[in-house]
Amino acid sequence: MTTPNSTLRAVRMGLLLSQDEFARAIREAGTRAGQRNDASKRLVQRWEAGITAAPRPLYARALESVTGLPVEALGFAVVPMARVSEDGQGGHDLQDSPVGIPEASGTPTPQAAPRGNYSGVWLSTYEFVSSGRNNEVFTGKHFVVLLQHGNRLTGRSLPNASLNPDSPLTLDLQIDGTAVTGTWTEQTASDGYYRGARYFGALQMLIDPTGRRMSGKWCGFGKEFDVNTGPWELRLMDSSTSKATLAAYDRAPDAS
Template structure:
């Protein structure tokens, strides 16, 4: 992520504040994570790590399949905090449910240089912490990388997006970013809306964007299965 240890610690503290789980992450804490001295982060830290990196805690080198965390109760003992398991791939999701899982991202854009419409698709991992959503594309699903930072308010989802295009592609590694607003369908299996952003001619463009639910798991095995290009 091209962050120093101090910068990464600062991002962890900011993420904790945003999700209502304050933490005291420091440069030393980051060093201990990198050295493997911390094998199971406390829940607040685990959620901040997921929010900053945009990937599940299991994919950061911590024990796979961990659904609970042991935390110090302040009295010399420990409490067990249980993480709610993700829904199964076939589960019906309401607009108020947890959206964590793998989704197919698809948006359309007009290329003024080529004078035609194009479609861009990525498999993405979506993580939810309270009303905050982070979306990060899986590296093998497209030549470009894409991410979103979103806020949920009922069935309305609002936020920002950024995409780094392929260095060897038509846009030669250019970065594009903008705003997005989505509406969750009643089933919770599709998020549909529009993006707005700037074009290469310094004009403001817009177009349709949809996320379609694929799988409620964010395990390493599931992410590996979707780390490929979507079917046309």
């Protein structure tokens, strides 16, 4: 039995691209790189259905170009490759951008069934302290499309839906009853304060009884070999993931 690649589907939908449009973008990326490919809607469907578990290198490079994410972050069954900066630092509020998060090993723990379907558009809000800016507290906001498959919840911010421009956010979460646990990754803007650095960390939240809010905390590595943490909340805006709904939320959230 194949497992659908809901991560790739969430990323594609977050880019507001149909399967046809996504295939065209992959072909165009290959042409720009001088490595033409034959990406088609059918190939995208096979990727998202999990029938093709890993893309060939030719397609992997084009996928990275189109999505702005390493191929191991797109839900494919590939071995993660560590891409660590020279100083080995990583996490929130750093100047360089390591990424590799190893896969978990051992026997999976049975999980409680989720109480509902949490697919939809959510407002993601987190806070962090910037040690480089006099320990001032900053807020990050994104409208994120979440897609659920079984106990897995994957998300990607919409293209223009971050409080800080050009800072896409991805989430890879597991639901166990009312507990949500997983990882987050944010690519900062190349012309922003963090100069295009890519940050990642862990996230754990609880779903409230209404099923319309998740709240908890993130953690990530600091500059001085410490672990930073802060609050994170997801609030449901719309349970629809139609193209019209995604287009309506493809804007920067209110700063308040």
